[in-house]
Amino acid sequence: MEFLVASAVGVLTAGGVYLLLRLRTFPVILGIALLSYAVNVFLFASGRLAIDKSPILAKYGEASYTDPLPQALVLTAIVISFGMTAVLVMIGLGAYLEADSDRIDIEDTEEDTGA
Amino acid sequence: MMHWIVLPIVLPAMVAPLIGFVMRNDITMARITSLVSTALLLCIAIGLTAMAAQGETLTYRLGDWPAPFGIVMVLDRLSALMVLLTASLALIVLIHAIATGWDARGRHFHVLFQFQLMGICGAFLTGDVFNLFVFFEVLLIASYGLMIHAGGRARMRAGLQYVVMNLAGSTLFLFALGTLYASTGTLNIADLAAKIPTIPPDDAALVRVAAMLLMIVFAVKAAVFPVQFWLPATYSNAPAPVAALFAIMTKVGAYAILRVHTLAFGPGVPGTEGMAGTWLFPAAIVTIAIGAFGVIGARRLMPLIAFSVVGSMGTLLAAVAVFSPTATTAALYYMVHSTFAAACLFLIADLVVTRRQSDTLDPIPATVQNGLFAALFFAAAIGMAGMPPLSGFLGKLLVLDALRAPGMIGWAWTAILLGSLLTIVGFARAGSNLFWKSTTLSEPALDPGEQRGDAARSRTATAAQLAPAMAALAVLAGLAAFAGPAAAYFEDTSTQLFDRSGYVAAVLGTGEED
Numbered sequence: 001m002e003f004l005v006a007s008a009v010g011v012l013t014a015g016g017v018y019l020l021l022r023l024r025t026f027p028v029i030l031g032i033a034l035l036s037y038a039v040n041v042f043l044f045a046s047g048r049l050a051i052d053k054s055p056i057l058a059k060y061g062e063a064s065y066t067d068p069l070p071q072a073l074v075l076t077a078i079v080i081s082f083g084m085t086a087v088l089v090m091i092g093l094g095a096y097l098e099a100d101s102d103r104i105d106i107e108d109t110e111e112d113t114g115a
Numbered sequence: 116m117m118h119w120i121v122l123p124i125v126l127p128a129m130v131a132p133l134i135g136f137v138m139r140n141d142i143t144m145a146r147i148t149s150l151v152s153t154a155l156l157l158c159i160a161i162g163l164t165a166m167a168a169q170g171e172t173l174t175y176r177l178g179d180w181p182a183p184f185g186i187v188m189v190l191d192r193l194s195a196l197m198v199l200l201t202a203s204l205a206l207i208v209l210i211h212a213i214a215t216g217w218d219a220r221g222r223h224f225h226v227l228f229q230f231q232l233m234g235i236c237g238a239f240l241t242g243d244v245f246n247l248f249v250f251f252e253v254l255l256i257a258s259y260g261l262m263i264h265a266g267g268r269a270r271m272r273a274g275l276q277y278v279v280m281n282l283a284g285s286t287l288f289l290f291a292l293g294t295l296y297a298s299t300g301t302l303n304i305a306d307l308a309a310k311i312p313t314i315p316p317d318d319a320a321l322v323r324v325a326a327m328l329l330m331i332v333f334a335v336k337a338a339v340f341p342v343q344f345w346l347p348a349t350y351s352n353a354p355a356p357v358a359a360l361f362a363i364m365t366k367v368g369a370y371a372i373l374r375v376h377t378l379a380f381g382p383g384v385p386g387t388e389g390m391a392g393t394w395l396f397p398a399a400i401v402t403i404a405i406g407a408f409g410v411i412g413a414r415r416l417m418p419l420i421a422f423s424v425v426g427s428m429g430t431l432l433a434a435v436a437v438f439s440p441t442a443t444t445a446a447l448y449y450m451v452h453s454t455f456a457a458a459c460l461f462l463i464a465d466l467v468v469t470r471r472q473s474d475t476l477d478p479i480p481a482t483v484q485n486g487l488f489a490a491l492f493f494a495a496a497i498g499m500a501g502m503p504p505l506s507g508f509l510g511k512l513l514v515l516d517a518l519r520a521p522g523m524i525g526w527a528w529t530a531i532l533l534g535s536l537l538t539i540v541g542f543a544r545a546g547s548n549l550f551w552k553s554t555t556l557s558e559p560a561l562d563p564g565e566q567r568g569d570a571a572r573s574r575t576a577t578a579a580q581l582a583p584a585m586a587a588l589a590v591l592a593g594l595a596a597f598a599g600p601a602a603a604y605f606e607d608t609s610t611q612l613f614d615r616s617g618y619v620a621a622v623l624g625t626g627e628e629d
Contacts, residue, residue: 020283025275032282039289046293070296073245077289080252084285087259088278094263095271104279106272106348 005045012038025092025102032088036081043074119166120175120190122159123198123236126152131229146213149225153206156232160195160202167195168604170611172621174242182242182623183306189242189622192608193447197239197370200451201363203590204458205232211462211583212356215469220265220354227264231257231360238367242622244295244329245302247371248288251336255281258364261357262349273352280345284335291328298322305622307379308615311386319386326380326387330394333375336368338428340401346425347409351417355465358417359458365428366450373435373443377612381438395436396523400530402429407534410541416467416474419545420460423499426534427453433527434514443609445513448602452510452594456498459587463491466580467549470572476545478552483573489550491584496542498591501535506594511535513602 012034019031047067055068096102130152138145166173167190175188209228211217218224234254241247259281263274296302298321299310311322331342338346346365350358372395380387406426413419431453434446468474470482482488494505501507511531518527594601611617 016286020279028279032279032286035283035286039286039293043289043293043296046297048297070293073292073296076245076249080249080285084252084256084282087256088275088282091259091263091271091275091278094266095275098266098268098271104272104275106269106276 009038009042046070120188127229127233131226135226145225153209157202160199164195164199167192183303187242188240192611194239201235207583208356208360214579217356227257227260243303262353264354270352273348277349288332291325295325305619309619312384314386316385333368333371337365340398347421350421355461359461362454362457392436392438399429399432400526403530403534407537410538416464424457440609440613442517444605445517447605449510452506455587455590459495462584476548480556481553500539505591509598
């Protein structure tokens with residue numbers, strides 16, 4: 001279980017970082033999405049992994065429950081990353097339509113190089 | 116419980132949707148509402164500063180949940196100072212944006228502006244690290260909209276880079292928070308400050324990882340080497356009033372480093388003591404160098420100012436990296452100064468570039484009011500470079516004085532003094548090209564095609580367009596004239612910041628008071 005979750009976070013992060021370093025808008029957006037999935041799973045695991053436990057105490061004195069706080073954090077993080085991805089897609093699309101190119105780097109203008 | 120503390124967040128949060136939904140097509144109403152709201156925010160900020168100046172750390176419990184379980188807003192001298200700085204800068208920038216018509220060049224300027232203020236004030240007032248993340252996202256998503264306001268090819272592409280950079284930073288922030296929660300079981304800053312010092316150094320490896328991840332995240336916001344590269348492209352392509360407002364955004368990063376790395380990971384914590392400063396200090400020195408060389412190498416006005424902002428952030432963070440009350444006093448003084456100096460330069464550059472129709476640093480025939488613009492630029496450049504009589508000189512003097520520890524003095528003094536020299540040279544060259552050599556060139560023969568450009572060249576600046584830049588200069592002069600009282604206030608501020616037990620007691624509420 002721990003190995004599965006840890007390797008899932010690792011693989012998602014590696015894939016996300018690789019895609020983030022590409023030069024085109026679309027892979028970068030996918031990379032950001034993969035990274036946010038990775039961080040969501042990671043946050044979930046930060047409250048320890050517990051299976052089939054309720055997030056609140058069912059009876060007083062029954063001490064086994066799963067930590068509810070990371071679940072609330074993950075929910076917030078999911079909402080924010082979803083909204084941010086939407087904004088990123090719109091800005092990426094806008095930049096592509098303005099520049100006729102989806103390269104993410106900026107070439108130097110003549111004034112910058114002194115040519 | 117006092118409700119004033121939450122008002123700097125609630126007020127813009129209510130006004131922004133009001134402008135967005137009710138005054139979508141009425142720019143006049145939107146302008147008036149936005150101005151009134153920002154002026155009110157300034158009044159609230161002054162009130163809060165007066166309250167905080169009495170020396171007590173005040174808290175506001177949202178939903179009345181007690182501190183480590185619910186979210187708290189914390190008002191101490193430092194947060195009050197930052198909110199006041201934000202509100203006064205916002206009013207100056209807003210008047211400039213309205214007077215020059217920048218706000219009408221795209222849609223929803225005022226909505227985004229108010230949401231931006233909400234995020235910035237929230238980041239300064241919150242007492243919870245996860246809440247800090249949420250407010251970072253609020254201010255960032257508003258800044259994405261402001262950054263690409265009025266559109267254009269270069270601006271959209273620079274905006275895309277800015278967004279990607281900050282989204283990657285946000286992901287890192289979440290990883291840091293997860294690590295911190297896994298190792299301490301809390302995200303409340305006061306609770307962290309109470310718990311982390313009790314962790315023995317041998318068990319603090321995860322806490323150290325979290326501390327450094329947080330440091331990287333805040334360094335991205337504060338534009339410190341090696342993550343400073345987004346700043347020049349962003350600031351030089353953003354609309355000028357937005358770039359002026361962004362002068363406070365880098366300070367949000369510096370504030371977060373001061374707050375979190377002093378209270379939670381700061382001096383006296385066995386697991387993490389001295390770690391932040393060890394890494395931050397060399398990074399800040401390199402940042403000063405990058406800023407100085409950038410100013411020398413820039414061939415356009417906006418990147419030149421953006422690089423001078425990078426250099427000032429380096430100077431500021433070199434003082435922050437000492438993590439002692441004396442150095443923090445110097446850092447706070449320099450922080451207030453550099454915010455207004457950068458904003459002032461961007462506002463003046465906007466007036467100049469609008470008339471020259473290009474921000475290249477080549478001499479072209481002088482535009483209207485050449486002497487006035489030259490004088491304003493000269494004054495603002497003096498402030499930024501750190502020459503007397505404006506507050507930049509005193510600020511750098513305080514920073515140099517704070518960095519006298521052996522092992523630090525050599526690097527810090529060399530970098531700051533040489534950096535200032537290069538900045539002066541860069542600004543002098545820019546100023547003489549823009550304003551001085553221009554006067555020796557004769558007017559070009561008028562082509563019919565140049566008629567439109569000629570109208571822009573000869574449009575005199577109105578009093579309302581000049582007032583914001585002059586107000587920012589007046590703040591710099593005031594900060595220099597009243598340096599004694601200001602420094603005394605900043606000294607109280609940093610003493611309070613380093614009083615960890617006082618903060619913890621006030622927030623976690625050992626004694627109940629309503």
